[in-house]
Amino acid sequence: MQGIAALQPYVIAAFLLWAALMKLLSRRMRSQAGRTALARLFGPARAVPLLRLVAVAELAVAGVLLAPPSSPWDGTAAAVLSTGFLAYLAYSARAVPDSSCGCLGAHGRPVEWRSFARAGLLLALSVLAVTAGPYPIEPLAVVIAAAEVLALLALSPELDRHWLTPSRQLLVRLTRPLAVREPELIPLETSLRLLYRSPAYCTAAAHLSSDIQDFWDEDGLRYASYAARGRTAVFSIPLYGGAPADVRVALVEEPALRVM
Structure with a gap:
């Protein structure tokens, strides 16, 4: 002491x-x-x-x-x-x-x-x-x-x-306390906001002939499909921390399957 x-x-x-x-x-x-x-x-x-x-x-x-x-x-x-x-x-x-x-x-x-x-x-x-x-x-x-x-x-x-x-x-x-851990808990609107700001969507928008038809989650990505004048436009959207530039698009022939 x-x-x-x-x-x-x-x-x-x-x-x-x-x-x-x-x-x-x-x-x-x-x-x-x-x-x-x-x-x-x-x-x-x-x-x-x-x-x-x-x-x-x-x-x-x-x-x-x-x-x-x-x-x-x-x-x-x-x-x-x-x-x-x-x-x-x-x-x-x-x-x-x-x-x-x-x-x-x-x-x-x-x-x-x-x-x-x-x-x-x-x-x-x-x-x-x-x-x-x-x-x-x-x-x-x-x-x-x-x-x-x-x-x-x-x-x-x-x-x-x-x-x-x-x-x-x-x-x-x-820790990312506000991040959503489960894909099913991420609202579709959140993914669509990211999609609509992406260069991929801006490029493909002229070919789209419908609103979103289907979506599903796989391997950290959310896929969204749109009709595109006889074809299907499938967008891949990051579920976690992605930027608009990370969105990708593929145009596939009918029938529209889950293809990227």
Whole structure:
């Protein structure tokens, strides 16, 4: 436990340094500061200076945490700052529900439960850091510290566009939750919409003399037959994920059988 506590100042300091730099270096801070609760509380003109002041406080606490020797006051300072974060988030969620917290610079994500969870985790780590000292670092402590860093990242809504959104898009591409697995469940109208947009249908349309006469599914394809002036036009339409260019047509002599 002592080895775990010894790493907490570094975890907290890394997050505070990151948050401070995002506030100080963001080019969009001035335009986005008006959307934070600070603008509602102190006025839009004071929002940017106050955010910069918060960044300075974060840098100061991070410096105290990183500077040797370790002291219980280091963790206490971090705990006070984390408590302030929680109080500010509570005010933001109550007074200006659609406002952003400005925690990580100019990101405009509104306050949500993850924002509270992140501040709560920082407070818990700060309390643990009060007991930090020059203890030996164990491998388990390093693993736990890495997990804490990942948890702070996952609890940062401002970072969703960097990892959560791409992960969801990849999952949708891999699982295709809206894809119909059974051919008989795919409506005929779905296949016909693909057919009517295909170059094959546009080429053969002048020869067709009837509406669809028959259709059947086989080997991932849906076949549709049309009368075509003494012959039969048979179209093959992909059932899954096909494009109009994948549709094929064959003109066969009567009698019309299932021939491609």
